[in-house]
Amino acid sequence: MNLFLFDSVKKEKIEFIPINEGEATIYVCGPTVYDDAHLGHARSALSFDMLKRTLKALGLKVTLAKNFTDIDDKIINKLQSSGKTLEELTQYYINRYLEDMEALGVERADIEPKATESIEAIESMVEKLLQSGYAYKIDNGDIYFDTSKDSKYGSISHMVTDDEQNVSRVEPNEQKRNPKDFALWKACKEEDICFDSKAGKGRPGWHIECSAMIAKHFKGSKDYCIDIHCGGADLLFPHHENEAAQTRCALNKEIAKYWMHNGFVQIDGEKMSKSLGNSFFLKDALKVYDGELLRYYLISVHYRNDFNFNEEDLQSAKKRLDKLYRLKKRLYGGKTGAANKEFKEALLKAMADDLNSSKAMAIVDEMITSANEKLDKEPKNKALKQEILGNIAFVNELLGIGKKDAIEWFQQGVSEEEKTKIEELIVKRSEAKKLKDFATADAIRDELKQMGIAIMDMPDGTKWEKL
RNA sequence: GGCGCCAUAGCCAAGUGGCUAAGGCAGGAGCCUGCAAAGCUCUGAUCCCCGGUUCGAAUCCGGGUGGCGCCUCCA
Known part of the structure; x- marks a missing residue:
């Protein structure tokens, strides 16, 4: 069985053919660690956790990297009022993030690079871009990427390059050559947190981190650095466009063969964001709801669609998930056997079709109904009971649902x-x-x-x- | 101003050219039960509107209407 995924750059569903047979390399854009994780972070993490689980179930060896952006303006702002060191502050939020993700059953990434631990790789890429003329330094020491030098700039997001009609809201900078040029390196200003580099004291821009970390941790092929690059839909432009441009110009290859973007979590029909003041922190949701329930609810909508979070739907998800646990409770203490072959294939096939978790959940529901019906007829059939427990175990393997103790669940x-x-x-x-x-x-x-x-x-x- | 996404039963949500449009929640009827609960069975939509392509469209194309997003940090 092969995986088909929707490539958000090609805008079509295509078969996944890895760079190296039997292996899959994935990079997910992780959080900027200056605050607690919200439902949007959960959606992204869950989407690509399902991707990883599906690829593994299909028999591939998966290496997933998820970075932590642990140096940027927002972190520096927060630092000034906190009295903590950069390391203390960012490590606190990294731990908080990992705790919340664990509650949701998100598997730890195989590689968790931090920007501050990747300065050398960043420096080397910036240097390369500067020397080859793709980047330039302005008077204050900031280094910018020259988007006009990359003929393929725009090919990722399909955003028009510096069209006069495309009125950007970016504040104009006199010394930028093109409006869409972006900072690779920000020169040190007073009281800033700085790193030494050949290009002068300063700190990395946001986009270069990911490119450099990918170059550092993945060998790739002559054409691509990694198989799949993932992130939230809001990262497509400019973040991923810029990443792609840097890598293309510095390494003469594309950063990723496939791109996947997850949809937003909305609250009352609007994008959840800090600026709108409608953020929903995971830690608050986890005080009231079980992490596995939140996972189940969040994956009940296909990862590319927008997700409108509300309590009523969460309650209805709870009732649905309870049915799985009632079945598990019915078989309490029994041995787990091999899963039913047809069930296993159907479930995997749904997930291999661009992570169709909604369909997968429908298949699980049908399995539950059928299992209850069979158990009503043959309450003492041991082989049947073992197979059903095997089915539930496979649901957990693929979807991360149903692993808890059935008595404790209720x-x-x-x-x-x-x-x-x-x-x-x-x-x-x-x-x-x-x-x-x-x-x-x-x-x-x-x-x-x-x-x-x-x-x-x-x-x-x-x-x-x-x- | 540029680019893009979405619109399926009361609610949530799959399906993207062809058997009777998945599944769940809520509702109704029944079986089971001392009565319930749980479980099981049965029960509901022609797919926002208009026009087109096609033997055939929820699915493709055009035009509306409505909602959302990216172009600034953002998952």
Whole structure:
């Protein structure tokens, strides 16, 4: 089975043919670490986590790099009020980011480069561009990339180059040769954080980091540095256009063979962003909702579409995910066998079709229904039970869903004391039921309901769930 | 001003030229149950509007209407 993906530069769905057979190299543009991660970061991380899982399930050896931009204007601004060192501040947010991503079940990247640890690679690329005439230095020491020197500039985002009609909102800089030229290196100003380099004291521009880090960590081929370059849709221009230009001019090859961009998370129909003041931090969502539930909800929409986040849909996602855990609970303690071959193929095929997670989830739902139906008919079929658990294990492998303990899943937020009380009430109710004292039994059920507990009488006893 | 994305049942959401338009939530009917819950079965849309291409379109093209985004830091 082969992977088909939508290349956001070619704008069509094409077959993924890796540079090196059996291997896939991926670079995901990671966060600038000056604040906590929000739902948008989660969407991006989850999209390409699914990409990685799918490629692995297809049998490829995957190397995924995700960078941390740990030096830029916003970080420096934050630093001034914090009294911390750059390292302290950025490491704090890197750890926070990793914690949040772990809660969402995002696998750690194989390579996690930081801009500040890649200064040499950046310096060498800037130097190369300067020497070959693709870059120029202005009076204050800043170094700019000359976009007019790259004949392919614009080929990534299809944005017109410096058209008079294309009114840019970028503040004009007298010394820039073309409006779209961008800074490769920002010269040191007073009280700035600076790095020494051949080009003078200063710090790297945002775009050069990724190009340099990719060049540093991936060998690639003579045509491409890596297989797939990923990021949010907002990075297509100018970030990825600029990355591509730098790499093309410095290394004489394209930075990536394929490009993938994930859609936005919107709140009430608008892009979530700092400037709009409608950011939704993951840490706040994680206080209220389980990380796996957030994952499930966020991947229920195809990664390229915009995602409109709201609580009602999240609740409906919860009910849907609960069904998977009820099935798992039904098979509690059983052995996990091999997954059903047809199911496995169908699920993988959905994901191999440009990560169609919506379709994959529909296939999971159908598996759940079919499994419950079969279990109703043959409650003691061990082979069946093992296969279903195998199916659930494969769902977890591919989608990162369903790995938690099924009993605990329904007891989230219930203290040990409460659990003891619930168990006691259930015993009392069972006794009342035996005596056909249904009034008492129902009263106990109401009492449990008051506590937020739902009960269900199963063939092997009464089970309960936190509502 | 330039470039681009989207519009499918009450809600969420797949499907991008051809069997009866996936799946979920909500709703309705039934089975099961002491009654419930859970589970299972049945039940709903001709795809924003207009025009065109085609034997055939939700799917392609043109024109509307509405929503969103990039062109400034942004996932």
